[in-house]
Amino acid sequence: MLKGGKGTTLAFDFGEARIGVAQGDAEVGLTHPLATVTGNSNEAKFEAIAKLVEEWQPVQFVVGLPTHTDGTEHELTRLSRKFGRRLQGRFNLPVYWVDERMSSLYAESLLDEAQVFGRKQKSVLDQVAAQAILQGFFEGGATEYFNGREEAV
Template sequence: MGNGVLRQASPLAVISSIGNDVRFAEIGALIKQWEPTLFVVGLPMHPDGTPHEMTARCRKFANQLNGRFNLPVVLVDERYSSAVISAKRGDVIDDRAASIILQQYFDEYVPSN
């Protein structure tokens, strides 16, 4: 989650449910609680910027978010977000990587006041 006024991102939750219906229900509950104005989705690519299988999956997920919740979605290059964090695996790296992706959005796309 992030604060657009302060331009600060912080980890909120990791949604690891299996199955789209449960996953989107959990996202819906977070939307109801936090009332976001947009989604920021990381867009993975090869180091040279070319797309791969996960690129298409993330674009599909972004389209589903927009379609289900009628909020704008911004795709942000996530090639190096996980590299910023230690080589740990699991939820800890997932929520921090997501926070880094959101912070990158604030730093690159949101004008400072």
């Protein structure tokens, strides 16, 4: 069963340099890569995200939560949580965090199968990783939910 309710969901594969974005609809279970957000400042990145939010009118966000293979957290985990809290604060939409440990490997294998390599692969890798994160959310749910306070899901 797919999780996520009705409406559009935007998912993010957060990175300090690039943020992959995917869009999907849980009702029909479809996800697709959307964009790679870059910028010289957080403000520039959030301006690009605001344009996507305006265009797609999401009802919620999903953010990949990176951890070590054993599940312990590290610096990028902290930064991803901070990014999710900023999304919620700026757009007032619920944020779900999803374990993303295998999303980049999955994205690479999908792109290899599609025979997308080199620079071409690098330009869409983060988007496809965000798509994998979103598909994981629709199929298995979130590890955590944030709407101004953290709760276990």
